[in-house]
Amino acid sequence: MKSDNKMDATLSLGNQPSRRDFLKISGVMGGGLVLAATAPGWAQGTPNLVGGGELNAYVQIKPDGSIVIYSGAPEMGQGIATSLPMIVAEEMGADWDDVVVEQTPEVNSERYGRQSTGGSYTVYLNWQLMREMGATAREMLISAAAIVMELPREELKAEDSRVRHLLSDRSRSFAELAALAQEQPMPAKTDLVFRAREDYRILGTSKSQVDSLAIVTGQGDFGIDTRVPDMLYGSYTKCPAVGGKIVEANIGDIKSLPGVVDAYIIKGNGNVRELSDGVGIVGTSTWAVFAARKSLQIVWDESQASKDSWTDFADFAAKQGDTGAKVLYEEGAVDEALADPSNTVISSFYEYPYLSHLCLEPMNCTAHFRPGKAGAKDHIEMWLPTQSGPGFKKLAQEHYGLAADQFTIHVKRMGGSFGRRTSGEYMCEAIELSKLSGRPVKLTWSREDSMRHDYFREGGFCRLRGAMSADGKLAAWEEHTIGAAVGSEPSRWTGVRAGSFPIATSANARGSLTTFRMDTPSGPWRAPFSNTHAFVSQCFIHELAEAAGRDHVELLVEMMGEPRWLEPDNFRSMNTQRAIGVIKLAAEKGGWGRVMPSGHGLGIAFYFCHAAHVAELAEVSVDAQGKVTVHKVTAAVDVGPIINRSGALNQVQGSIIDGYSAMAGQQITMENGRIQQTNLDQYPVLRIDAAPQVDVHFIESDFDPTGLGEPGLPPLAPAVANAIYAATGKRVRKMPLIADGFRV
Amino acid sequence: MTRITLNVNGADTQLDAPDDMPLLWALRDLMGLTGSKYGCGIGQCGACTVHLNGAPVRSCLVPVSQVSGQAITTIEGLTEDGALHALQQAWIERDVAQCGYCQSGQIMSAAALLQSNAKPTDADIDAAMAGNYCRCGTYIRIREAIHAAAMSFDATAAKGAQS
Numbered sequence: 001m002k003s004d005n006k007m008d009a010t011l012s013l014g015n016q017p018s019r020r021d022f023l024k025i026s027g028v029m030g031g032g033l034v035l036a037a038t039a040p041g042w043a044q045g046t047p048n049l050v051g052g053g054e055l056n057a058y059v060q061i062k063p064d065g066s067i068v069i070y071s072g073a074p075e076m077g078q079g080i081a082t083s084l085p086m087i088v089a090e091e092m093g094a095d096w097d098d099v100v101v102e103q104t105p106e107v108n109s110e111r112y113g114r115q116s117t118g119g120s121y122t123v124y125l126n127w128q129l130m131r132e133m134g135a136t137a138r139e140m141l142i143s144a145a146a147i148v149m150e151l152p153r154e155e156l157k158a159e160d161s162r163v164r165h166l167l168s169d170r171s172r173s174f175a176e177l178a179a180l181a182q183e184q185p186m187p188a189k190t191d192l193v194f195r196a197r198e199d200y201r202i203l204g205t206s207k208s209q210v211d212s213l214a215i216v217t218g219q220g221d222f223g224i225d226t227r228v229p230d231m232l233y234g235s236y237t238k239c240p241a242v243g244g245k246i247v248e249a250n251i252g253d254i255k256s257l258p259g260v261v262d263a264y265i266i267k268g269n270g271n272v273r274e275l276s277d278g279v280g281i282v283g284t285s286t287w288a289v290f291a292a293r294k295s296l297q298i299v300w301d302e303s304q305a306s307k308d309s310w311t312d313f314a315d316f317a318a319k320q321g322d323t324g325a326k327v328l329y330e331e332g333a334v335d336e337a338l339a340d341p342s343n344t345v346i347s348s349f350y351e352y353p354y355l356s357h358l359c360l361e362p363m364n365c366t367a368h369f370r371p372g373k374a375g376a377k378d379h380i381e382m383w384l385p386t387q388s389g390p391g392f393k394k395l396a397q398e399h400y401g402l403a404a405d406q407f408t409i410h411v412k413r414m415g416g417s418f419g420r421r422t423s424g425e426y427m428c429e430a431i432e433l434s435k436l437s438g439r440p441v442k443l444t445w446s447r448e449d450s451m452r453h454d455y456f457r458e459g460g461f462c463r464l465r466g467a468m469s470a471d472g473k474l475a476a477w478e479e480h481t482i483g484a485a486v487g488s489e490p491s492r493w494t495g496v497r498a499g500s501f502p503i504a505t506s507a508n509a510r511g512s513l514t515t516f517r518m519d520t521p522s523g524p525w526r527a528p529f530s531n532t533h534a535f536v537s538q539c540f541i542h543e544l545a546e547a548a549g550r551d552h553v554e555l556l557v558e559m560m561g562e563p564r565w566l567e568p569d570n571f572r573s574m575n576t577q578r579a580i581g582v583i584k585l586a587a588e589k590g591g592w593g594r595v596m597p598s599g600h601g602l603g604i605a606f607y608f609c610h611a612a613h614v615a616e617l618a619e620v621s622v623d624a625q626g627k628v629t630v631h632k633v634t635a636a637v638d639v640g641p642i643i644n645r646s647g648a649l650n651q652v653q654g655s656i657i658d659g660y661s662a663m664a665g666q667q668i669t670m671e672n673g674r675i676q677q678t679n680l681d682q683y684p685v686l687r688i689d690a691a692p693q694v695d696v697h698f699i700e701s702d703f704d705p706t707g708l709g710e711p712g713l714p715p716l717a718p719a720v721a722n723a724i725y726a727a728t729g730k731r732v733r734k735m736p737l738i739a740d741g742f743r744v
Numbered sequence: 745m746t747r748i749t750l751n752v753n754g755a756d757t758q759l760d761a762p763d764d765m766p767l768l769w770a771l772r773d774l775m776g777l778t779g780s781k782y783g784c785g786i787g788q789c790g791a792c793t794v795h796l797n798g799a800p801v802r803s804c805l806v807p808v809s810q811v812s813g814q815a816i817t818t819i820e821g822l823t824e825d826g827a828l829h830a831l832q833q834a835w836i837e838r839d840v841a842q843c844g845y846c847q848s849g850q851i852m853s854a855a856a857l858l859q860s861n862a863k864p865t866d867a868d869i870d871a872a873m874a875g876n877y878c879r880c881g882t883y884i885r886i887r888e889a890i891h892a893a894a895m896s897f898d899a900t901a902a903k904g905a906q907s
Contacts, residue, residue, distance in 0.1 A: 076843055077841075077842035077843025077844065077880050078842070079842070206839065207839075208836050208837065208838075208839040209839055209841060209844075211841075211844065212835065212836040212839060212841060213836060215835075215841045215844035215847050215848075216819075216828070216831075216832040216835040216836060216841070216847060216848075216851060217779070217819065217820065217822075217823060217828070217832060218777070218778070218779015218780070218818065218819035218820045218848050219779065219820075220779070220844050220845070220847075220848075221778075222781075222844075222845060224778075224781070224782065225772075225778035227776060227778070233773065258745065258762060259762065284773075285765070285769055285773040285774065286769055286772070286773055286782070287762070287765045287766065287769035287773065288762070290785075291762075291764070358879055359843075359845075359879065360781070360783045360789060360791060360843070360845045360846050360877070360878075360879045361781070361783075361843070361845045362782065362783075413843075413844070414843060415781070415843050415844070415845025415846075416842075416843040416845060416879045416880060417843075418879075444782070446785060447783065447784045447785055447786075646839040647839070650839060650842055650882065650885065651842075653881065653882075653884050653885070654842055654880045654881035654882060655881070656881070657881025657882075657883060657884070658879070658880065658881040661881065679784055679785075679786055679788065680784045680786065680788035680789055680877065681786060681788055685877050685879075686881075686883075687870075687873075687874045687875075687876075687877065687883075688869065688870055688873045688874060688876070688878075688883040688886060688887065689870035689871075689874050691881070691883035691884060691887075693884070694884055
């Protein structure tokens with residue numbers, strides 16, 4: 001694949017690309033997919049295969065009847081290792097009980113296509129390829145059956161891991177046919193016919209995750225569980241303020257501590273996403289190196305290190321006006337509408353904090369650097385939890401100047417990622433420790449490392465203005481984001497997005513940006529941009545509805561206007577009819593308009609992101625002491641047909657609970673460049689006792705399916721905030737709730 | 745470094761470990777029992793939960809020298825004679841896990857709860873499980889699975905009484 005893998009990885013990180021970007025990605029990825037679909041035998045017309053019973057790059061039938069389907073995308077809890085193979089199995093006519101899912105055995109985009117996950121793109125980008133892989137295997141099995149059974153192909157059908165004769169009770173199992181099927185010509189891609197939705201037997205049903213048994217018996221095999229012969233355990237200590245350079249450290253003392261094998265002062269390359277200065281310690285157990293760190297004394301040169309201060313950022317933001325210097329979007333006559341005395345104009349100022357990814361499995365990587373001897377090349381083997389094997393491989397190639405064939409990479413299951421494991425510094429650190437020690441090393445970041453050296457969901461601020469006409473219609477919308485610039489460039493995760501709601505549907509709208517320099521690294525965090533923009537925009541729409549005396553649901557529906565795609569012919573853009581569908585369904589199922597007891601309230605919010613239309617209605621109470629209880633959240637979701645019903649429901653339930661956890665108590669602050677929250681005792685997270693009831697309704701519209709790992713999260717915070725207003729009359733314009741006078 | 749005898753999942757193992765090494769790291773790094781997870785190291789997340797003489801403890805806080813000879817059960821030992829515990833079965837059937845990292849600890853806390861309270865209410869579950877964090881937010885299914893396992897215990901007991 002000729003694409004730039006670094007870009008591939010970056011693009012997969014959850015950004016909502018513009019239409020133009022999207023075409024570009026499609027082009028790049030399309031190329032990769034075609035190659036994958038042709039491999040290993042399509043181009044030649046006959047298979048040229050390795051291994052037993054391999055029908056194509058993704059499907060093998062074993063002599064015992066088991067059907068191995070590869071999962072190319074890394075699993076991080078989004079359920080992709082179950083959902084993509086379900087698509088293959090459906091098209092193939094496999095019995096799901098016969099299916100064994102394995103992670104693709106190597107990072108090889110030419111053979112397997114896209115092996116990254118992120119941005120809720122994975123189902124969408126693999127849907128067609130997985131159908132092709134399944135249908136190809138099915139047609140080859142039918143060809144084999146036609147020969148063996150001496151019957152015309154048209155009279156044969158694949159189902160339940162057998163090819164059956166439609167006109168008699170004769171059939172052959174896939175296992176019986178596998179060897180002959182391998183020799184059959186691959187059908188042309190253009191000749192493939194896919195199953196009709198009404199004939200689905202696997203898609204749309206509920207399947208437990210393929211790794212469920214391993215997980216509940218403690219055999220889950222996450223990256224952090226890697227054990228290889230002769231392995232050492234490693235830690236890597238960096239400056240608490242990002243960018244600090246190491247001057248000296250007492251590594252002589254450290255080397256003499258029990259269980260410590262060696263310690264190193266390591267100079268980085270100045271790129272925080274690759275290798276920063278630090279002290280590496282390797283030893284005989286994780287505990288030995290964690291304990292040794294307590295005795296470390298490091299002198300840092302912090303002259304170039306981060307001096308970030310959240311307080312300074314907040315002070316700066318508070319002084320900003322209604323419109324920022326950088327106007328990134330302007331449509332219609334905003335100023336006229338805001339100046340029109342017959343309109344009601346209001347403005348508000350919102351705040352949202354930095355957040356940690358808090359993947360429960362800390363960052364880790366096991367690496368074995370084998371120096372080339374006697375003319376052989378250097379080789380790096382890695383056991384790597386990552387959202388993008390190809391992206392990380394490219395990074396390691398560039399960092400160490402190695403070629404693609406100098407790596408063996410085992411992509412491991414991730415104990416959560418949420419966008420975090422897209423930055424490869426923990427990989428570089430592990431390789432460095434292996435290179436220095438000459439042994440395989442499992443590097444484990446402590447929880448404190450993982451929180452301090454995260455690349456965070458950015459905090460920021462938004463000043464909003466809106467005008468409502470005398471007849472209660474939205475006359476103008478203005479949003480001014482005060483966001484972070486990392487270095488001189490505005491962060492990718494802040495700013496204004498033309499396709500976002502309500503800018504995209506408003507005749508008169510302006511979006512502007514003012515940036516404040518922050519050196520604290522930031523990156524994608526589940527539904528980046530959307531997870532903060534939904535809060536500020538969907539709360540403010542409610543404020544406007546209140547100001548104009550309008551029902552919130554009626555106003556939302558009215559704002560959608562005529563049924564249409566906001567970007568013609570782009571089915572990943574917002575569709576106003578799909579939007580209205582979920583808004584009305586959430587309102588109906590959640591009992592919008594009910595009279596609530598004192599101290600109770602209902603709030604609703606809609607948001608569009610990741611090609612998904614989602615509306616959520618929250619039922620909340622607040623007691624006299626300001627304690628908030630979210631009793632129930634009703635969600636209406638349109639992501640097209642559901643692949644795995646259980647997995648889809650789990651994602652929406654989880655997004656809602658995760659969204660509430662973040663909204664309720666989480667906040668990362670920094671002063672003098674130092675992150676002030678480094679473990680769970682300083683960073684309150686939602687526990688089971690505060691988890692609301694969640695009621696999910698899917699509208700399975702007839703478009704290609706899109707992903708669900710992220711879009712359930714953004715509407716939660718505004719729905720709850722709007723419900724708190726309904727319950728108390730107090731507006732929530734700041735997250736987390738515990739920093740805004742509430743208790744949880 | 746001290747020679748310690750650990751009784752884990754019914755078998756004694758001799759280990760050389762520093763006195764202050766938490767049980768978690770002895771299990772994971774010295775014994776290769778990686779089902780118990782490291783999440784926070786300060787007893788706040790529950791991912792490292794094991795049973796000590798039948799009671800749930802956070803193994804990241806228990807020095808290995810203090811549990812020499814005592815009965816330790818980890819997630820790997822919850823299965824009896826190859827048969828899944830009712831909770832493990834319920835976890836699979838209800839597809840509880842997302843990333844799955846916290847679930848060993850969740851199941852161990854739930855197993856200790858059912859040991860002392862065969863029919864827990866929602867409030868009992870809240871109290872027993874509040875020390876186990878799930879970043880993916882699978883709490884709804886955790887609750888359902890605990891209730892389902894309690895029901896199946898009931899059914900098994902009833903069956904046993906009949907025969």
